[in-house]
Amino acid sequence: MSIAALFSTDQQLPDHYLHMDEIEMKKRITDIKQQMGDRLFIPGHHYQKDEVIQFADARGDSLQLAQVSANQHAQYIVFCGVHFMAETADILTGKQQKVILPDMRAGCSMADMADDQQTMEAWEQLTSYFGDTLLPLTYVNSTAAIKAFVGKHGGATVTSSNAKKMVKWALAQKQRLLFLPDQHLGRNTAVELGISLKQMAVWDPIAKKLEYDGNRENIRIVLWKGHCSVHENFTTENIEQVRQHHRNMKIIVHPECTYEVVQQADLAGSTKYIIETIQNAPAGSEWAIGTEMNLVNRIIKQHPDKHIISLNPFMCPCLTMNRIDLPHLLWTLEELQRDHVPNQIIVDENIAENAKLALDRMLAQS
Known part of the structure; x- marks a missing residue:
């Protein structure tokens, strides 16, 4: 296990929070933040609901x-x-x-597609094929246990912003790399570096086999068979619809989208890149954005001078991100106010040490 989640039945959300008035919840959260002052810090991810992100001290x-x-x-x-x-x-x-995580059910389907046991089994099989020519890289959207595995084996983490730099770094260390857990980011990044699709294989952790037709000696990138359940739902059909109905509209997508979608889009980049591109675009410009819906809706509100739509109009927000809501946030803060810590995330020291190695190797390249 990558964490020891210290919680018991009395740390589940009491039912009465689910029936509270929204105005009252917002007032209580505001009051607690003021009372706790510098003892409390609330970071909020870009994909969070507006009702939660409004209370974030950093986004x-x-x-x-x-x-x-x-x-x-x-x-x-x-x-x-x-x-x-x-x-x-x-x-x-x-x-x-x-x-503290306000709701322990707030997971990530992509991160859950690679666990430490699967990764050790894959590594054993892949090193039997390739010997000491393989280096592991993991997207930061992975569990602490996977980061630790990568750190222990000489690899590093990557972000969607620096993936190109880190893949280039990895291939300067070893002839081949294993990229976890998002095959699409790995594939899109490798293609951007001029690596052919014919030089990429996919490791299926469920079937425990390497998906590749051809001579294994030609493989440079082994992609883990994982994906983001949100970004994989943007399709080339969505792009065709935009091209047909909005001829002046530029399409910008996240590199967690499929290779086909990224190739047909006008621009692709990290969440930060998407936000900054829209911010810097001229008034009157038109955009279709292929990323998480909470963020897209927020960008639309922030830029009324531009015509912005979601690339997929039927896209839902990230369901696991949406686990964090006003009731869970208020409950967490009221528990802390009573000096009771619910849902604390504690990473085992050995795992943390090796995971930090992977993070530090990436940061050293920044």
């Missing part, structure tokens, strides 16, 4: 928020995001700080 991507949290003197870090993000925050913050 950003997962690694950025973990780093910001580490620079705080707050006793309590109430992380409004998902499980792996809170783990990273616990790894980077001080021992005197406590990282």
Whole structure:
């Protein structure tokens, strides 16, 4: 296990919070924030609901928020995001700080597609094929246990912003790399570096086999068969519809989208890249955005001078991100006010040490 989740039945959300008036909940949260002052810090991921993000002391991507949290003197870090993000925050913050996830059900389907047992089995099989020519890289959207595995085996983490730099770094260390857990980010990044699709294989952790037709000696990138359940739902059909009905509209997508979608889009980049591109675009410009719906709706509200739509009009927000809501946030803060810490995320020291190695190798390239 990558964490010891210290909670018991009395730490489940009491039913009465679900029936509270929204105005009252917002007032209570505001009051508690004022009363706790510097003892409390609330980082909020870009994909959070508006009702939650309004109370965030900092907004950003997962690694950025973990780093910001580490620079705080707050006793309590109430992380409004998902499980792996809170783990990273616990790894980077001080021992005197406590990282709390308001709802333990707020996970990430992509991160859950690679566990430590599967990864060890894959590594054993792949190294039997390729020997000591393989280096592991993992997207920061992975569990602490996977980060630790990668760190222990000489690899590093990557973000969607620096993936190109880190893949290039990895291939300077070893002839081949294993990219976890998002095959689409790995594939799109490798293609951008001029690596052919014919030089990429896919490891299926369920079937425990390498998906590849041809001579294994030609493989440079082994992609883990994982994906983001939100970004994989953007399709080339969505792009065709936009091209047909909005001829002046530019399409910008996240690199967690499929290779086909990224190739047909006008621009692709991290969440930060998408936000900044729209911010810097001229008034009257038209955009279709292929990323999480809470963020797209927020961008639309923030830029009324531009015509912005979701690339997929039927896209739902990230369901696990939406686990964090006003009732869970208020309950968490009221528990802390009573000096009771619910849902604390604690990463095992050995796992944290190796995971930090992977993070530090990435940061050394920044």
